Amino acid sequence: MARQTSIQCPNCGRQFSAIVETVIDAAADPNAKVRLLSGQVNMAQCPNCGFAVGMSSPLLYHDASKELLLTFVPMELNLSKDQQEKAIGDMMRELTSRLPQEAMRGYLFQPRQMLTLQGMIDTILQGDGVTPEMMEQQRQRVRLLETLLQSPEEDLTAQIQQHDEQIDAQLFQTLGVMAQRMAQEGRADIAEQMVVLQEYLLADSTFGQSLIAQSRQQEETVRQVTADLEAMPENATRAEFFELALRYAGDDEKLQALVGVARPAFDYQFFQDLTMRIGQAPASDREGLESLRDRLVELTTAVDQQAQMALANAAQLLGAIVNAPDPDPLIAESLPMLDDTFLAVLQANLQEAERQKDLQMSGKLRDIYNRVLTALRQNMRPELKFINDLLGAPSEAEARQMIAEQAGAYGEALLEMMDAVEEVLAARGDEAVRGRLAMLREAAAQVLS
């Protein structure tokens, strides 16, 4: 229940069309509820300068499962009482025309009028069981983050230690959401500041240190699993993978790492063989094998979903770059996201445009491809370039040879850069490359010691 409208950017004057939503039905469109709660409803981004433009419009919110019916008419619209009632009446008609007869209940005749959009959001959150105390805690988190962002860098450690008890998983999550929004709004400067703050929070708070320890533990697990896989013969069979999975059965971290590193081994045939073995196993073993199979199915699904999500994100970013009047600033800002997945999506789109003989699009995509490669090359530190070459080496033996010959020239900086790359891979859930990198790091550390 939305309509297209034309608005003018108050920052640069560009006229563009945007979507104004007036009726949000949480049951019909759960995404619209999320957009409303995160302050994105009736916000449009100027395609020319990136400025976020708020559009004032009456709004009606309905959630049948909570019997919530809320209206909001912004004060700045300066509507008379009659005009307000007409606006609400129009939205109600729109809503009720879509509701089945049996859904008509008493509460639908008594919409609650909210004086502010924030009031509407708070009421919806309370309906979800988010208490005023929880909201107050969230406000405190945002306040603490704002204070930290305004502190000079040399004071950060002391400030963080002083607020150690308030630093928890939700604080990190809040910071992540804020940074994402800033980057989307084109405020790369603030987003970058937030990344710096996150590093301090990790290093200087009790919770941050436990996160680091956890990540080290995961790294160690991946290293062990990679070593076990390497000990397997070159042409290992499904039966051997099965034995390894069975050996890890009680250790979920190892199972996760195994599926991450060797996802292709867990194919359709593997699960068929496993089902057959369950059928043949003595009754006392069956339950354990079945729960192992269920867990492996869950883990492979999760790995696949992550890969699909990475593809969808890359496609979305490519769309934004294609539509940008000047792609270079957006490319420069998105460097960390211009990874193999992005390049694969870009190449696939290029091939498709060529196949369809869409000369304009293929020309544009080729131009973007060249710009992206140039930006990546310019940005690459020599250590990073070397790590890239190592990961792209045709064989492990050749990679080791390159390390033996060249690692000395890069020194400790090489190990530091490997750790940074490792963090990126971990965040992306790319366990396969992460395992290989761990192996290369070990080799480099030996050469350098």
Ligand SMILES: [Zn+2]
């Ligand atoms: Zn603008």
